[in-house]
Amino acid sequence: MSERFEQGLSTLRKQMDARVVSYLSSCVHCGICAEACLFYTETRDPRYTPIYKVEPLRRLWSREYSFWGKLASSVGLGESLTEQDFADWEELVYDGCTMCSRCSMVCPVGIDIAYMIRKVKEGLAAAGYSPDDLKGAAKRAVEIGSPMGVTLATLQATIKVQEKECGIPIPLDREGADYLCLLSSGEITGFPEFIGSIARIFKAAGISWTISSEYFEATNTGVQLGNSAIAAELIGRVVNAAEKLKVKYVISPECGHAYTTIRWDAPNIIGRPLPFKVVHILELLDQLRRDGRLKTSGTTGERLTYHDPCNISRRGGVVREPRNLLNQVASDFVEMSDHGAMNWCCGGGGGVSTLERARDLRTKVFNVKKRQIDELNVETVVTACSNCRHTWEDGLEAYGMEEGVELVGLTELVARYLVENETPTAGQ
Amino acid sequence: MFAEFVDGPFWYFSVTVFVVGVVWRFLAVLRAGRRPDLSVARASAVVGAIRTNLSRFLPRREIAGRIRLPVVAGYMFHLGLFALLLFAAPHVDFIKERITGFGWTPMPHWAFILASEFAFIGLLILWLHRVLNPVTRLLSRADDHIAAILTFVVMLTGCLALFQSFEGLRVLHLFLAELLLVYFPFSNLMHALMFVPSRGYTGAMLGRRGIHA
Numbered sequence: 001m002s003e004r005f006e007q008g009l010s011t012l013r014k015q016m017d018a019r020v021v022s023y024l025s026s027c028v029h030c031g032i033c034a035e036a037c038l039f040y041t042e043t044r045d046p047r048y049t050p051i052y053k054v055e056p057l058r059r060l061w062s063r064e065y066s067f068w069g070k071l072a073s074s075v076g077l078g079e080s081l082t083e084q085d086f087a088d089w090e091e092l093v094y095d096g097c098t099m100c101s102r103c104s105m106v107c108p109v110g111i112d113i114a115y116m117i118r119k120v121k122e123g124l125a126a127a128g129y130s131p132d133d134l135k136g137a138a139k140r141a142v143e144i145g146s147p148m149g150v151t152l153a154t155l156q157a158t159i160k161v162q163e164k165e166c167g168i169p170i171p172l173d174r175e176g177a178d179y180l181c182l183l184s185s186g187e188i189t190g191f192p193e194f195i196g197s198i199a200r201i202f203k204a205a206g207i208s209w210t211i212s213s214e215y216f217e218a219t220n221t222g223v224q225l226g227n228s229a230i231a232a233e234l235i236g237r238v239v240n241a242a243e244k245l246k247v248k249y250v251i252s253p254e255c256g257h258a259y260t261t262i263r264w265d266a267p268n269i270i271g272r273p274l275p276f277k278v279v280h281i282l283e284l285l286d287q288l289r290r291d292g293r294l295k296t297s298g299t300t301g302e303r304l305t306y307h308d309p310c311n312i313s314r315r316g317g318v319v320r321e322p323r324n325l326l327n328q329v330a331s332d333f334v335e336m337s338d339h340g341a342m343n344w345c346c347g348g349g350g351g352v353s354t355l356e357r358a359r360d361l362r363t364k365v366f367n368v369k370k371r372q373i374d375e376l377n378v379e380t381v382v383t384a385c386s387n388c389r390h391t392w393e394d395g396l397e398a399y400g401m402e403e404g405v406e407l408v409g410l411t412e413l414v415a416r417y418l419v420e421n422e423t424p425t426a427g428q
Numbered sequence: 429m430f431a432e433f434v435d436g437p438f439w440y441f442s443v444t445v446f447v448v449g450v451v452w453r454f455l456a457v458l459r460a461g462r463r464p465d466l467s468v469a470r471a472s473a474v475v476g477a478i479r480t481n482l483s484r485f486l487p488r489r490e491i492a493g494r495i496r497l498p499v500v501a502g503y504m505f506h507l508g509l510f511a512l513l514l515f516a517a518p519h520v521d522f523i524k525e526r527i528t529g530f531g532w533t534p535m536p537h538w539a540f541i542l543a544s545e546f547a548f549i550g551l552l553i554l555w556l557h558r559v560l561n562p563v564t565r566l567l568s569r570a571d572d573h574i575a576a577i578l579t580f581v582v583m584l585t586g587c588l589a590l591f592q593s594f595e596g597l598r599v600l601h602l603f604l605a606e607l608l609l610v611y612f613p614f615s616n617l618m619h620a621l622m623f624v625p626s627r628g629y630t631g632a633m634l635g636r637r638g639i640h641a
Contacts, residue, residue, distance in 0.1 A: 017461060
């Protein structure tokens with residue numbers, strides 16, 4: 001038995017909490033979770049059945065925690081967890097699951113399968129069975145501060161361009177500001193207009209905010225990889241930046257897993273409550289709208305729909321807010337057949353979009369989104385996650401639909417109709 | 429001799445194993461421990477736990493069409509089984525005599541026939557689905573088949589005992605039911621009780637986040 005494998009086993013043993021034991025004790029192997037998973041519905045490969053992806057954890061539990069398993073292993077019988085199992089499950093867990101948790105919503109006995117998959121990742125990562133792309137991203141996140149290698153110089157250059165475009169100074173390291181806004185590397189490099197959009201909205205709403213030059217990254221590759229130590233390190237940097245700037249709130253930007261991580265998982269990963277409140281950008285915008293501080297004028301007449309990022313809606317609980325905002329700026333907003341907490345994932349979450357080797361599988365499972373779009377005949381898809389946007393771009397291109405469907409970030413769309421200084425902007 | 433053993437010592441043994449085993453399984457869950465959730469809740473965890481415990485009795489609209497067969501068969505089996513267990517006339521008498529000291533109105537004969545048919549058809553469909561569907565075939569383990577077969581023979585001997593009014597069948601039925609009680613805590617038949625904390629943990633987590641599930 002190799003040392004790394006033993007380390008993986010040991011890490012997996014540490015994952016056996018009351019939730020996991022109750023889940024493994026109640027599963028009846030009904031397979032209903034398969035029908036909620038896009039990796040199964042689009043491939044019809046039973047190995048992608050969500051509960052099957054936690055098989056390493058189940059095998060360990062069965063052998064070391066169950067009556068029959070203990071009895072069998074005491075006489076040298078029964079199934080044991082092998083290093084080959086780790087090797088076999090790496091692809092299923094990392095490439096074939098976005099941790100979208102749609103399966104967790106349909107299990108008749110209430111098993112939170114995504115919770116257990118996250119735990120399996122901890123074991124696999126500790127044993128060295130995790131994809132190189134994700135390991136590389138985590139390394140960059142720790143060493144450079146961004147999984148994509150975005151440096152402060154890149155951010156500053158992006159800010160300069162956005163300041164020029166929107167004509168508003170973008171505050172960096174403003175001590176005592178109310179809000180610290182995090183950004184995802186995907187936004188900085190792919191959708192920098194998000195920064196200009198929030199600058200305009202916050203100015204119009206009178207929000208005191210800032211970006212930290214010390215740590216601005218919202219994403220957490222440690223969570224995607226299944227490495228709690230890296231996850232805690234990255235969360236610690238956010239906490240330090242927020243404490244240094246003495247902010248009251250931290251804004252999670254348009255990124256799904258970044259929100260779930262900092263809002264719901266972070267205190268549990270670092271083992272103490274956060275010294276600030278976390279708010280998602282859509283929650284804040286909707287709050288400003290309700291308070292009358294975010295005013296818009298006019299609406300787009302384009303037929304559009306909203307793609308719920310799984311970690312914002314299903315795992316994050318932000319479902320109503322984007323719809324409130326959309327109804328304010330769009331006159332022909334239509335819902336996908338399954339939406340809100342039961343939306344279909346785009347296929348890029350949980351770090352899957354990082355994996356080059358998963359490209360074909362990702363394209364295949366994107367077919368579920370293609371079908372949803374085909375049903376609606378929309379011109380625009382609005383979303384609130386840069387990772388989803390990248391996955392959508394790739395998916396639409398792969399299916400030859402990139403010409404017919406425009407992708408827009410919700411914050412950006414709201415900013416198009418913003419009333420600045422009571423003067424409607426050019427968006428109308 | 430065998431009848432006396434089944435009616436006496438083995439009954440007490442099986443009930444003891446069942447009760448001790450179930451308690452032991454629940455203690456195993458509690459012993460595994462759970463750290464408190466340190467995130468700031470948006471809504472009540474308790475309400476979420478209760479809501480999910482109730483809501484998961486019905487399939488979600490978004491997926492119902494895809495899982496019609498196991499859901500319908502599951503309902504047929506479970507409703508039929510519980511009707512038989514709690515309202516079949518011999519069971520009411522048995523419970524009054526051995527457990528509670530009081531009884532209730534048993535179901536009429538036609539209802540017994542209907543409940544039996546529901547339970548048998550449901551269980552057979554579920555088991556066929558288990559062995560024929562590629563997903564459930566991949567997931568299923570020996571335990572799933574043993575539990576299904578044991579439940580089937582308990583139901584079969586119970587029905588035969590009632591219709592044949594033959595003492596030997598009654599004893600066989602009770603013996604198999606006692607075997608089922610002994611097997612219960614060591615198998616995934618535990619789902620019949622363990623679904624409560626399982627749904628509860630997930631519901632509490634989702635409830636804190638303001639997600640209706």
